[in-house]
Amino acid sequence: MSVLVQGITVRFGKRRVLDALSLPELHAGEVTVLAGPNAAGKSTLLRAMAQLIPHQGTVMLDGADLRRMPAVDRARQVGFMPQALPSGSSLIALETVIAALRAGKTLPAHQADAAAMAVMDKLGIAALALEPLDALSGGQRQMVSLAQAIVRDPRLLLLDEPTSALDLARQVRLLSELRRLAAEGRVVVAVLHDLALAAQWADRIVLIHGGHVHAQGRPDQVLTPALLAQVYGVQARVERCSRGRLMVMIDGEI
Numbered sequence: 001m002s003v004l005v006q007g008i009t010v011r012f013g014k015r016r017v018l019d020a021l022s023l024p025e026l027h028a029g030e031v032t033v034l035a036g037p038n039a040a041g042k043s044t045l046l047r048a049m050a051q052l053i054p055h056q057g058t059v060m061l062d063g064a065d066l067r068r069m070p071a072v073d074r075a076r077q078v079g080f081m082p083q084a085l086p087s088g089s090s091l092i093a094l095e096t097v098i099a100a101l102r103a104g105k106t107l108p109a110h111q112a113d114a115a116a117m118a119v120m121d122k123l124g125i126a127a128l129a130l131e132p133l134d135a136l137s138g139g140q141r142q143m144v145s146l147a148q149a150i151v152r153d154p155r156l157l158l159l160d161e162p163t164s165a166l167d168l169a170r171q172v173r174l175l176s177e178l179r180r181l182a183a184e185g186r187v188v189v190a191v192l193h194d195l196a197l198a199a200q201w202a203d204r205i206v207l208i209h210g211g212h213v214h215a216q217g218r219p220d221q222v223l224t225p226a227l228l229a230q231v232y233g234v235q236a237r238v239e240r241c242s243r244g245r246l247m248v249m250i251d252g253e254i
Ligand SMILES: Nc1ncnc2c1ncn2[C@@H]1O[C@H](COP(=O)(O)OP(=O)(O)OP(=O)(O)O)[C@@H](O)[C@H]1O
Pocket: 012, 017, 036, 037, 038, 039, 040, 041, 042, 043, 044, 045
């Protein structure tokens, strides 16, 4: 399985937010992190890849153009986890996961219930199933949002800052789950601001800056003081700890 993202241009009004942006070919088994400063265009890229906003350019999944795919097929193939779930829902958490499942599959009610419950259980949030979505904490909502994104068993998983509201243990749980989903043959792309997490969990980091790919490669190729200075305007030190892991320390702004 491979995903090819080529020439993505997005305009909001007269403003061009992404300018013919292409990614290296993404392969099953890989976790790719999109990083870069605020307003660089990371969420816009994910939303264009998920075909949620008008754009130019193509996203090909094993040679099939996502734009031309019937919506129900696309819903089966692509899982999208937004930065935040909209509030004002009157549904309980389980119902929102069932609704996400049903967007891609017609299933008898008892099977849909069981499948949604199984995903919530796997993510350690079975106890939240009957809680109103609006009554959950930010981190709990984020885990329910992950359940919604993966319940259809998509081949391409797109996640927008999936760990931003999670405590340390749940960050690890979510990122291990992403690694496992990738290892089972999926392509995983996540926006992360936390470069320590990106260094530890990503196979590849794509640094987006001003609507372009500024640099991309393995974490040790991308997380360099020079590139971090160019993209974020910070003085950074990058060192390896005794266990060989990359550590990024920010000493200040330039
Ligand atoms: N619906 C919209 N209408 C107009 N402008 C938009 C819209 N969505 C995004 N933008 C603009 O596009 C630019 C890129 O936004 P985007 O959300 O993709 O950035 P980002 O890299 O994800 O930022 P952050 O790290 O802050 O989440 C920003 O300048 C933003 O104001």
